[in-house]
Amino acid sequence: MKTRANFPLQAFNSLNVPAVTAEIFLPSTVKELSEITTDKALRSYILGEGTNTLFCQAKAPTIIKPRLMGIEVTENDEYFQVSAACGENWHNLVLFCISHAIYGLENLALIPGSVGAAPVQNIGAYGIEVSDFIERVTWYDFAEKKLVDFSNAACQFGYRNSIFKQALNGKGIITHVHFLLPKAWQPVDSYQGLNTIISPVTPQAIMAKVIQLRQTKLPDPKLLPNAGSFFKNPLVTEDFFHALQQQYPKIPYYRQQSGEIKLAAGWLIEQAGLKGFRDGGVGVHENQALVIINYDSKHGQDIVALSVYIQEKIMAKFNLHLIPEVRFIGADGELSHTNRGCQ
Ligand SMILES: Cc1cc2nc3c(=O)[nH]c(=O)nc-3n(C[C@H](O)[C@H](O)[C@H](O)COP(=O)(O)OP(=O)(O)OC[C@H]3O[C@@H](n4cnc5c(N)ncnc54)[C@H](O)[C@@H]3O)c2cc1C
Structure with missing residues (x-):
């Protein structure tokens, strides 16, 4: 297995x-993964492509960056089953599926x-969450040193949440994700922006529109370094929402099946006057208040x-606590919500 010492993560x-990081492991197979000692693995941070990760300090913990690759497809009369290894790029998987009429x-x-x-955070956009199509997840458990399968229900998916972000955080690695995609395709095109697609609504047309919308709305991290939505959209009770709506009649909201109300964190940040706010080398994006940009800071602490x-x-303005979606990583591992004042 490839390992490196004193490896820069910028x-x-x-x-x-x-x-x-003092040490990075780059396992390409489950066997290589099993060569990392349990003790070391349990003290490591699992790094994918780092698009939801904030290194808060100059030093990072030991890193395991899995590089397992491969996509396999099987089918029956009703479904395609697509199994993808963890090191595959997400967008490439979407392109692979579309090009194979899946x-x-x-x-x-x-x-x-x-x-x-x-x-891990049950990625979602434009009316869909990845959990809608996950049949099961294969997981390598560091302590047991074996593979375990988690059914969709066992993954405990929620809004930007799963068991991998909670009870299993840091305890193993997702090696493969198995998707079940029905052959009877149903478009999800009611989301704002997609409902303007001119008939016929095809998967290709939806994908093209999603790509166009994302490229127009979101800053490209290669040009303006960012981690997408920095905070989760807050979920509040009906009572709390009504009180807020009295004060802010134009507040956008999305009723959830759970009975809770989802608020738009970007709108709240904009109302607080922070859209486009700059503080030295970092700032809030000029058009997307939910996106923090690292213009030229060399310090995660900024x-x-x-x-x-x-x-x-x-x-102070809404009596609401915004929870970061981005993972905060200190020199010794992930920082808890209350322990982020790292130096
Ligand atoms: C411009 C931009 C737009 C974005 N838009 C969206 C969006 O629309 N919807 C959305 O949901 N997210 C969005 N994100 C967030 C990001 O794309 C997702 O969170 C993505 O899944 C992160 O993948 P990654 O490989 O970069 O994860 P990393 O940042 O490397 O890791 C994220 C977390 O997953 C864990 N992890 C990584 N790989 C594994 C593994 N194999 N096994 C176990 N744990 C693992 C890490 O330990 C960490 O806790 C956006 C980000 C950017 C920069």
Whole structure:
């Protein structure tokens, strides 16, 4: 297995933050993965493509960056089953499926990152979450040193959430994701922006529109380093929402099946006057208030400080706590919500 010492990670996170790890493992097979000692694996950070990762300090923990590759397809009368290894690029998988007339993932086109990270925060966009199509996830358990399969239900998927982000965080690696895509394709085109597609609504047309919308709306991390939506959209109770709506009649909201109300974090940040706000080398994007840009800072801590400032402003104005979607990584591992004042 390939390993490297004193490995720079700036090119491996989309916020373009410099950080160095003393040791990085690059396993290409499950066998190579099993060669990493349990003790070391349990103290490592699993890095996909780093598009949802903020290195907060100059030093990063030991990194495992799995490079398992491959996509396999089987089918029956009703479904395609697509199994993809964790090191595959997510958008390439979407393109692969469309080019093989396997439809369903087109709304999730152009989401950056790896296949292995997709179930972790249950990636979603344009009316779909990846969990809608996941049959099961294969997981390598560091302590047991064996592969375990998690059914869709066992993955405990929620809004930007799963068991891999909670109870299993840091305890193993997703090696493969198995998708079940029905042959009877149903378009999901009611989402704002997609409902303007001119008939016939095809998977290719949806994908083209999603790509066009994303390219227009979201800053390209290669030009303006960012990690996409920095915060999750807050979920609030009906009562809390009504009180807020009295004060802000134009507040956008999305009713959830759970009975909760989802608010738009970007709108809240904009109302707090922070759209386009700059603080030294970091700032809030001029058009997308939910996106933090690293213009030219060399310190992850500057991004941490800006995110805390945004949280404070939102708390003061709306009495709401914004929860970061981005993962905060310190020298010794992931930082908890209350332990982010790293130096
Ligand atoms: C411009 C931009 C737009 C974005 N748009 C969206 C969007 O529309 N919807 C959305 O949901 N997200 C979006 N994101 C966030 C990001 O694309 C997703 O979170 C993506 O899944 C991250 O993949 P990654 O490989 O880069 O993960 P990383 O940042 O490398 O890791 C993220 C988390 O997953 C864990 N992880 C990674 N690989 C594995 C594995 N094999 N096994 C176990 N754990 C693993 C890591 O330890 C970490 O906790 C966007 C990001 C950017 C930069």
